[in-house]
Amino acid sequence: MSAVATYFKDIFQGLKTLLTGMKITGYYFSHARKEIITQQYPENRDTLKMFDRFRGRVVMPHDENNEHACTGCSSCELACPNGSIEIMWERIVDPETGKKKKIIDKHVYHHSMCTLCNLCIIACPTDAIKMEQTFEHATFDRKELTMILNKPGSKVRKDVEE
Amino acid sequence: MTEETLTKEGLKTQEYFVNMGPQHPSTHGVLRLMLELDGEIIKKVIPHIGYVHRSIEKMCEKDSYRQIVHITDRMDYLSNHMNNEAVCLLVENALEIEVSDRVKVIRTIMSELTRLSSHQLWWGVMGMDLGALTTFLYGFRDREMINDIFEETCGARLTMNYNTPGGLMFDIHPNFQRRVKEFVAHFKTKLPEYDALLSDNVIFRNRTEGIGVLSKEDAISFGVTGPTGRASGFSNDIRKHKPYSAYDRVEFKEILMETGDTFSRYKARILEMWESLSIIEQLIDNIPEGEIQSPAVKAVIKLPKGEFYQSVETARGELGVYVVSDGTKNPYRVKFRSPGFSNLFVLNHLAQGYKIADLVAMMSTIDLVIPDIDR
Numbered sequence: 001m002s003a004v005a006t007y008f009k010d011i012f013q014g015l016k017t018l019l020t021g022m023k024i025t026g027y028y029f030s031h032a033r034k035e036i037i038t039q040q041y042p043e044n045r046d047t048l049k050m051f052d053r054f055r056g057r058v059v060m061p062h063d064e065n066n067e068h069a070c071t072g073c074s075s076c077e078l079a080c081p082n083g084s085i086e087i088m089w090e091r092i093v094d095p096e097t098g099k100k101k102k103i104i105d106k107h108v109y110h111h112s113m114c115t116l117c118n119l120c121i122i123a124c125p126t127d128a129i130k131m132e133q134t135f136e137h138a139t140f141d142r143k144e145l146t147m148i149l150n151k152p153g154s155k156v157r158k159d160v161e162e
Numbered sequence: 163m164t165e166e167t168l169t170k171e172g173l174k175t176q177e178y179f180v181n182m183g184p185q186h187p188s189t190h191g192v193l194r195l196m197l198e199l200d201g202e203i204i205k206k207v208i209p210h211i212g213y214v215h216r217s218i219e220k221m222c223e224k225d226s227y228r229q230i231v232h233i234t235d236r237m238d239y240l241s242n243h244m245n246n247e248a249v250c251l252l253v254e255n256a257l258e259i260e261v262s263d264r265v266k267v268i269r270t271i272m273s274e275l276t277r278l279s280s281h282q283l284w285w286g287v288m289g290m291d292l293g294a295l296t297t298f299l300y301g302f303r304d305r306e307m308i309n310d311i312f313e314e315t316c317g318a319r320l321t322m323n324y325n326t327p328g329g330l331m332f333d334i335h336p337n338f339q340r341r342v343k344e345f346v347a348h349f350k351t352k353l354p355e356y357d358a359l360l361s362d363n364v365i366f367r368n369r370t371e372g373i374g375v376l377s378k379e380d381a382i383s384f385g386v387t388g389p390t391g392r393a394s395g396f397s398n399d400i401r402k403h404k405p406y407s408a409y410d411r412v413e414f415k416e417i418l419m420e421t422g423d424t425f426s427r428y429k430a431r432i433l434e435m436w437e438s439l440s441i442i443e444q445l446i447d448n449i450p451e452g453e454i455q456s457p458a459v460k461a462v463i464k465l466p467k468g469e470f471y472q473s474v475e476t477a478r479g480e481l482g483v484y485v486v487s488d489g490t491k492n493p494y495r496v497k498f499r500s501p502g503f504s505n506l507f508v509l510n511h512l513a514q515g516y517k518i519a520d521l522v523a524m525m526s527t528i529d530l531v532i533p534d535i536d537r
């Protein structure tokens with residue numbers, strides 16, 4: 001093909017592909033209502049619901065009597081790859097049997113070191129901890145990311161086996 | 163720096179170095195390329211790596227086999243599921259445990275979804291590297307559907323940690339099958355759009371065809387695997403050659419191209435997306451029943467003394483996991499053969515004699531993920 005013919009062919013092909021691209025763009029422009037998937041965050045905060053398996057952070061659910069299911073067995077501490085969980089326990093004398101036993105004092109969770117891998121949740125024999133679906137966790141102070149999961153004055157639920 | 167020379171017009175000219183990266187948009191991460199240039203012609207590419215080195219292999223030595231799985235998410239974060247699978251398969255093979263068919267099929271579907279999402283992202287950024295922002299938005303739009311599927315079933319969008327030695331962390335979500343089918347139907351209508359937008363575009367063709375040709379012999383000697391190597395005709399698909407999980411019961415083609423230029427590497431990935439869709443379609447309706455966690459795997463996993471190797475096909479090529487065990491609950495040594503590392507070092511060979519803009523196109527089709535190279 002002569003140079004002139006190639007030159008014009010290139011121009012026409014260029015125009016053709018330009019139009020093909022514009023056609024697709026035009027389709028999305030005219031079908032915006034159907035095709036746009038963008039969400040307006042944070043305006044939709046109230047309606048935004050995360051999936052129930054979403055891993056936001058580790059929490060310990062408490063019931064209405066301020067009781068939880070954590071026995072302080074340290075399985076979660078051992079399972080954690082990053083050392084994000086520290087179990088602090090104390091020995092008390094059981095008032096009923098008079099025997100000494102170990103109970104949980106503080107379940108310390110370092111959110112800043114947690115990779116949200118779910119291994120602690122799986123390791124817990126009593127299902128005392130679970131993942132919460134929140135995600136707005138930014139804070140101004142790093143200290144706020146270290147949490148004590150068991151609430152002050154909380155106890156272990158009676159029916160939980162050691 | 164080389165000696166100054168005089169051109170025939172009497173002007174002084176000299177070869178010089180330019181640093182591309184570590185903060186360059188087209189390196190997709192912190193990779194520094196030192197370019198030895200003569201004008202705009204590339205004489206040599208010297209990659210400097212290690213900016214995101216986290217010593218993952220060393221970290222694995224202090225972790226139990228269950229914990230290692232979750233670190234591998236952080237290597238090639240776009241092939242997270244396959245990385246997890248590699249470690250799990252290694253542990254299962256070492257313990258001689260057979261997982262149920264259900265686990266195998268779910269793992270395969272998940273891996274193919276991961277491959278699709280990785281290729282979608284690659285397609286988006288490839289267009290963007292060459293100056294077409296539209297593709298970036300379209301690629302991410304379709305990837306979002308896969309991310310939603312992952313989020314619903316695995317609980318995370320990127321660092322999923324869904325495989326465990328001996329099975330899966332949870333069973334699939336009740337919505338999983340419906341959503342995957344919706345996605346496959348949706349994506350089948352969108353993939354031709356990808357072709358219309360980019361593959362058939364004249365500018366794109368001119369910038370990719372015949373650029374950076376990698377011969378089959380070179381692909382083999384550099385150890386270039388994945389779609390990058392297959393575009394040169396090097397048959398290296400682990401899914402075909404050493405089938406794992408459910409790949410032996412599905413039909414799919416290994417995409418092999420001949421020319422080995424930038425465009426055929428591009429085309430290989432587009433065709434792979436069709437294959438992945440077909441694999442998912444074959445499996446999604448017949449997920450067999452079965453347990454999702456094999457009871458034979460104990461809480462504390464101890465591998466027998468010895469050396470173990472397992473390779474899987476990630477979106478970028480062959481990922482090998484090599485473990486030396488001394489019989490305790492931690493591995494003695496772990497080595498990952500990451501595909502990105504081998505693929506990166508072919509760049510010097512490819513780019514010589516081309517312009518910097520061509521280097522960007524080549525780098526895009528090699529599909530580098532920097533954390534995978536550095537580990």
Ligand code: SF4
Nearest residue numbers: 080114115117118120
């Ligand atoms: S989710 Fe993982 S990293 Fe976080 S506390 Fe639990 S085990 Fe540790």
Ligand code: SF4
Nearest residue numbers: 070071073074076124
């Ligand atoms: S949260 Fe569960 S695993 Fe952790 S100490 Fe309490 S009972 Fe044990």
